[in-house]
Amino acid sequence: xxxxxxxxxxxxRVLVVIGLxxxxxxxxxxxxxxxxVALFQAPSSDALIELIPxxxxxxxxxxxxxxxxxxxxxxxxxQQFYARSGTYDVVMADCIWIPSFAERGYLQEVDETAxxxxxxxxxDLLPALDDYLGHYPKxxxxxxxxxxxxxxxxxxxxxxxxxxxxxLGLDLPGETPxxxxxxxxxxxxxxxVQEDLSAxxxxxxxxxxxxxxxxxxxxxxYSVLFGFVTDDxxxxxxxxxxxxxxxxxxxxxxQLYDDAAPKGALxxxxxxxxxxxxxxxxxxxxxxxxxxxxxxLAEECQTAGPLAFAYPPIGASGxxxxxxxxxxLLLSADSDMPDQASAFVLWAASKDVHARVVAGGxxxxxxSEVRNPDVLEQFPYxxxxxxxIEDSIYRARVAFWPELQDVLSRELTAVMKGDKAAAAxxxxxxAWLESRAAN
Amino acid sequence: MGLATLQELFGGPARLVRTxxxxxxxxxxxGAAGPLLFVLYTLVPWAPSTSAxxxxxxxxxxxxxxxxxxxxxxxxxxxxxxxxxSAAIALLFKxxxxxxxxxxxxxxAIPLLIxxxxxxxxxxMVLDPSVGLLGQALPSTLLIDRPxxxxxxxxxxxxxxxxxxxxxxxxxxxxxxxxxxxxxxxxFRSFGRAVRLAxxxxxRGELLLVASLSFLIGFRQHxxxxxxxxxxxxxxxxxxxxxxxRQIFEFxxxxxxxxxxxxxxxxxxxxxxxxKSKAQEMLRDDD
Numbered sequence: 001x002x003x004x005x006x007x008x009x010x011x012x013r014v015l016v017v018i019g020l021x022x023x024x025x026x027x028x029x030x031x032x033x034x035x036x037v038a039l040f041q042a043p044s045s046d047a048l049i050e051l052i053p054x055x056x057x058x059x060x061x062x063x064x065x066x067x068x069x070x071x072x073x074x075x076x077x078x079q080q081f082y083a084r085s086g087t088y089d090v091v092m093a094d095c096i097w098i099p100s101f102a103e104r105g106y107l108q109e110v111d112e113t114a115x116x117x118x119x120x121x122x123x124d125l126l127p128a129l130d131d132y133l134g135h136y137p138k139x140x141x142x143x144x145x146x147x148x149x150x151x152x153x154x155x156x157x158x159x160x161x162x163x164x165x166x167x168l169g170l171d172l173p174g175e176t177p178x179x180x181x182x183x184x185x186x187x188x189x190x191x192x193v194q195e196d197l198s199a200x201x202x203x204x205x206x207x208x209x210x211x212x213x214x215x216x217x218x219x220x221x222y223s224v225l226f227g228f229v230t231d232d233x234x235x236x237x238x239x240x241x242x243x244x245x246x247x248x249x250x251x252x253x254x255q256l257y258d259d260a261a262p263k264g265a266l267x268x269x270x271x272x273x274x275x276x277x278x279x280x281x282x283x284x285x286x287x288x289x290x291x292x293x294x295x296x297l298a299e300e301c302q303t304a305g306p307l308a309f310a311y312p313p314i315g316a317s318g319x320x321x322x323x324x325x326x327x328x329l330l331l332s333a334d335s336d337m338p339d340q341a342s343a344f345v346l347w348a349a350s351k352d353v354h355a356r357v358v359a360g361g362x363x364x365x366x367x368s369e370v371r372n373p374d375v376l377e378q379f380p381y382x383x384x385x386x387x388x389i390e391d392s393i394y395r396a397r398v399a400f401w402p403e404l405q406d407v408l409s410r411e412l413t414a415v416m417k418g419d420k421a422a423a424a425x426x427x428x429x430x431a432w433l434e435s436r437a438a439n
Numbered sequence: 440m441g442l443a444t445l446q447e448l449f450g451g452p453a454r455l456v457r458t459x460x461x462x463x464x465x466x467x468x469x470g471a472a473g474p475l476l477f478v479l480y481t482l483v484p485w486a487p488s489t490s491a492x493x494x495x496x497x498x499x500x501x502x503x504x505x506x507x508x509x510x511x512x513x514x515x516x517x518x519x520x521x522x523x524x525s526a527a528i529a530l531l532f533k534x535x536x537x538x539x540x541x542x543x544x545x546x547x548a549i550p551l552l553i554x555x556x557x558x559x560x561x562x563x564m565v566l567d568p569s570v571g572l573l574g575q576a577l578p579s580t581l582l583i584d585r586p587x588x589x590x591x592x593x594x595x596x597x598x599x600x601x602x603x604x605x606x607x608x609x610x611x612x613x614x615x616x617x618x619x620x621x622x623x624x625x626x627f628r629s630f631g632r633a634v635r636l637a638x639x640x641x642x643r644g645e646l647l648l649v650a651s652l653s654f655l656i657g658f659r660q661h662x663x664x665x666x667x668x669x670x671x672x673x674x675x676x677x678x679x680x681x682x683x684x685r686q687i688f689e690f691x692x693x694x695x696x697x698x699x700x701x702x703x704x705x706x707x708x709x710x711x712x713x714x715k716s717k718a719q720e721m722l723r724d725d726d
Binding site: 074075078082100104211212213214262263264265266267268272399400402403406409410411412413414416417 | 502567568569570579580582583668669670671672673674675684685687688689690691692693
């Protein structure tokens with residue numbers, strides 16, 4: 001009988017605990033003075049987190065945040081959107097996710113008057129970045145604010161390339177479109193540097209790359225692609241015809257990889273590409289990420305000789321084509337605190353707050369930031385930034401971009417490995433696009 | 440001795456106990472069936488992203504077929520390595536009189552405590568020709584080309600799972616009754632003959648269990664493979680699980696991912712059940 005009584009008491013306790021847990025969950029749902037934010041793990045986010053108490057004090061709204069690495073961020077945000085759970089009121093989203101989120105109805109419009117109404121300085125935002133990271137479609141609804149930006153520039157180590165540059169009768173690349181190299185000149189120098197390094201038995205390479213299949217490879221190759229595509233409309237949409245110029249861009253990239261880059265670059269992403277420049281393993285990088293360039297200013301990156309920065313190469317179009325990237329702070333359609341969430345994203349990208357984010361290691365999104373003498377002293381390469389963003393192309397703003405990127409990755413890699421001709425690879429891409437359109 | 444009823448065990452509250460138990464079982468069944476129900480839910484109403492027939496779609500995408508083939512290769516390879524490896528090590532322990540050692544059993548659990556992604560990252564730090572500790576000594580395309588990248592996944596996954604599989608194989612030898620063990624020693628002067636004619640036949644049931652588990656472990660490889668090879672160059676070595684994950688979370692094609700899972704899960708289960716039925720058949724022969 002004693003055992004029976006104990007069993008009953010234990011069962012009752014379990015039921016009470018379950019009941020209490022349910023009550024607590026219900027209480028939690030009712031407490032809606034707290035914004036939940038999903039942030040990408042990056043210096044910009046770290047700098048913002050330091051400032052969040054100011055927002056909380058000023059508005060009385062508490063902010064909870066998760067800081068997540070790239071793949072986890074996408075997975076968690078997608079899970080929330082699929083479940084329409086409203087876990088996050090604000091999500092920090094990579095530029096290439098925005099069209100898909102918007103077209104599936106997962107975002108809601110920002111109330112532009114929710115922070116500093118009438119005084120908020122939208123004009124100071126770099127226009128191309130604001131449009132790419134805050135709106136969808138181009139010039140359309142504002143779903144968020146640009147928060148973290150990226151594009152390409154050229155990085156090189158003069159001590160590793162000077163002799164070749166002199167031999168070829170060139171100047172070192174400059175910081176303007178007029179004084180930089182062409183893509184052909186870049187390849188020529190990379191090949192010649194590689195020949196010299198190989199002849200001297202040095203384990204180093206002419207050019208750094210990031211050719212890991214997926215977003216990494218295509219982010220980089222798109223910069224080369226628009227060096228070959230001259231069609232202005234394609235430049236404006238980010239979606240060329242994938243015909244002869246695209247095939248030429250694939251062939252160029254494959255030759256650069258084959259002649260002057262480490263074979264392992266086929267699994268490299270942003271970090272490996274930048275680390276190879278830092279260590280002196282590679283002499284040049286035509287598509288160096290501005291977002292990570294602060295790392296290249298470190299003392300340890302100068303031991304193999306000082307690094308220099310230049311404007312990216314110019315293609316047949318006569319314009320440079322660095323590839324714009326970055327992250328926006330976007331409003332979830334499932335948020336039931338849209339006013340507070342709007343206020344938060346506007347606050348985070350506001351002139352005063354974002355300037356401090358940049359000072360804390362973030363990347364700029366405003367004109368005032370890239371014109372600030374203190375910022376330029378700390379990050380000298382940002383003197384080119386306004387022009388770089390203006391000249392930047394971007395990956396197609398279409399919902400099916402991630403899958404097109406997958407197809408492009410496979411085809412381009414096949415060309416790089418010598419398994420397929422560039423013309424056949426672009427034909428496959430066209431066929432995929434046509435079959436997609438037909439369905 | 441008959442089984443006690445709930446009434447006998449709990450008296451008056453037996454009804455409450457029964458209700459709680461039934462609810463608990465129902466919740467457990469729902470939990471287990473959840474993923475399958477979710478798969479079916481995503482297919483109703485059928486709103487395909489292409490006009491192809493749902494019966495054809497999973498097999499018509501070469502990317503899916505390549506990922507499936509890659510996972511079957513890894514599953515098959517891991518099955519061979521773990522089954523053969525665990526048997527060989529268990530027999531070596533037998534030869535060295537280490538069978539059933541609690542110390543070895545405790546050590547075997549350590550790799551299981553390390554997450555898959557950590558195994559993948561650590562292996563990449565060693566094997567990556569660009570940065571790895573053994574990089575200079577290895578082919579530059581080790582983690583890039585399909586055969587070598589898949590082989591690398593098999594070998595690194597085997598490092599994680601071989602110790603515990605060895606414990607299973609070792610346990611079969613440890614469970615030989617003392618009398619039978621003494622008889623084996625009397626009957627066979629050479630250890631090699633004892634292995635062939637006594638120990639291996641004795642281990643068959645456990646080794647087939649190891650084989651079926653290894654197949655499942657191999658097929659479900661995800662994080663370890665992603666960290667180690669990143670899917671190889673142009674996704675040539677991408678496995679089925681990461682591919683299915685990307686279908687959902689990268690391409691937002693839940694319907695496609697659900698269909699593929701619906702077709703692939705029975706395939707994998709069929710292979711595992713085949714191994715299991717073979718094991719039962721052999722055990723019956725032993726009896």
